[in-house]
Amino acid sequence: MYTTKNISLKLYHSFASNETTSDFSIITSQNDIVAISNWSKQNDKPLLILGSGSNVLFTKHFDGMVAKMELMGIKKISETPSEVVLEVGAGENWHYFVCYCVQKGWGGIENLSLIPGTVGASPIQNIGAYGAEAKDTIKNVIAYDTINEKWEIFTNQACNFGYRSSLFKSEKNRYIISHVHFTLQKQPTLKTDYGVIREVLHERNIKNPSLVDISNAIIQIRSEKLPDPKKMGNAGSFFKNPIISIDQFEQLKTEFPNMIAYPITDTTYKLAAGWLIEACGWKGIRNGNVGCYAKQALVIVSYGIESGKEVYEFSESIIQSVIKKFGITLEREVNVIN
Numbered sequence: 498m499y500t501t502k503n504i505s506l507k508l509y510h511s512f513a514s515n516e517t518t519s520d521f522s523i524i525t526s527q528n529d530i531v532a533i534s535n536w537s538k539q540n541d542k543p544l545l546i547l548g549s550g551s552n553v554l555f556t557k558h559f560d561g562m563v564a565k566m567e568l569m570g571i572k573k574i575s576e577t578p579s580e581v582v583l584e585v586g587a588g589e590n591w592h593y594f595v596c597y598c599v600q601k602g603w604g605g606i607e608n609l610s611l612i613p614g615t616v617g618a619s620p621i622q623n624i625g626a627y628g629a630e631a632k633d634t635i636k637n638v639i640a641y642d643t644i645n646e647k648w649e650i651f652t653n654q655a656c657n658f659g660y661r662s663s664l665f666k667s668e669k670n671r672y673i674i675s676h677v678h679f680t681l682q683k684q685p686t687l688k689t690d691y692g693v694i695r696e697v698l699h700e701r702n703i704k705n706p707s708l709v710d711i712s713n714a715i716i717q718i719r720s721e722k723l724p725d726p727k728k729m730g731n732a733g734s735f736f737k738n739p740i741i742s743i744d745q746f747e748q749l750k751t752e753f754p755n756m757i758a759y760p761i762t763d764t765t766y767k768l769a770a771g772w773l774i775e776a777c778g779w780k781g782i783r784n785g786n787v788g789c790y791a792k793q794a795l796v797i798v799s800y801g802i803e804s805g806k807e808v809y810e811f812s813e814s815i816i817q818s819v820i821k822k823f824g825i826t827l828e829r830e831v832n833v834i835n
């Protein structure tokens with residue numbers, strides 16, 4: 498296992514701030530996972546698993562082991578006339594995996610094209626976009642339980658998936674995911690419910706879209722809407738869309754009739770956090786080296802921050818103004834490391 502000491506994390510996460518870590522290693526096998534967990538216990542230092550760092554915000558020096566997941570491999574483990582089950586190493590690039598499936602004609606994750614990150618992180622917050630979520634295709638998650646010191650296979654149900662949440666996110670840093678099993682469909686039903694997907698297909702004069710067409714449409718939509726982390730540091734949506742009760746929604750709706758909201762259950766509504774932030778006047782606002790992205794208020798961008806603390810403080814100002822105007826507390830989707 499490769500390890501080193503006292504390095505900057507700048508190259509390892511998408512906000513690209515300059516925090517350091519006292520210890521750093523690269524994981525390429527399940528044995529490395531056990532070794533790194535033992536190291537953390539023997540040295541009494543915290544352990545942080547990093548995929549490609551596209552959903553983390555470092556706010557100070559990390560006095561512990563940052564272990565970058567590079568366990569690779571895509572293997573077919575079973576197949577029927579209608580489905581295929583794949584075992585994928587946690588370090589595989591998510592978008593590469595999507596393209597691999599799309600090219601093979603296996604459907605289920607094409608709407609999740611171009612989401613940055615690794616396969617191992619996909620169950621952590623149950624990544625989702627354009628009407629699809631990782632949980633729709635995840636069959637099992639194989640993870641090392643660092644508390645009980647044993648390997649576990651979690652079925653989809655045991656993962657406790659929710660909106661940008663899972664068992665692995667709520668039991669922070671307890672489990673290290675080595676592999677994920679996905680069930681893909683050979684005759685998939687394409688998800689084109691989102692108006693913007695239909696618009697792009699229409700523009701391209703595509704009447705009977707294939708998996709490749711859907712994936713390409715999503716890539717176009719995302720490239721136009723979201724900042725490229727290689728050019729402008731960010732972590733995608735910084736906040737979750739808040740879920741509120743129907744009573745609270747109806748009260749707010751009378752005061753703010755244009756508010757964007759979707760019914761989730763008979764008693765709850767999901768609000769568009771981007772709309773709330775924009776309504777507080779933040780869209781396109783820059784404060785020093787941090788700003789609220791001009792094309793999408795849910796994204797906080799860096800104009801060359803030295804420390805993630807600057808982003809954290811900016812996000813706190815947004816949270817406070819949304820509380821003041823709407824009485825709603827936004828929750829950060831990004832994993833703040835402090």
Ligand SMILES: Cc1cc2nc3c(=O)[nH]c(=O)nc-3n(C[C@H](O)[C@H](O)[C@H](O)COP(=O)(O)OP(=O)(O)OC[C@H]3O[C@@H](n4cnc5c(N)ncnc54)[C@H](O)[C@@H]3O)c2cc1C
Nearest residue numbers: 548549550551552613614615617618624625626674732733
């Ligand atoms: C431009 C942009 C757009 C985005 N769009 C979306 C989107 O549409 N939908 C969406 O859901 N997300 C989106 N995100 C967020 C991000 O892409 C996802 O959360 C992604 O899954 C993070 O993967 P990662 O490998 O970079 O994880 P990291 O940022 O490295 O880690 C995220 C968390 O998972 C933990 N972790 C990572 N790997 C493992 C592992 N193997 N075992 C245990 N714990 C692990 C880390 O400790 C950390 O807590 C976007 C981000 C960016 C920058």
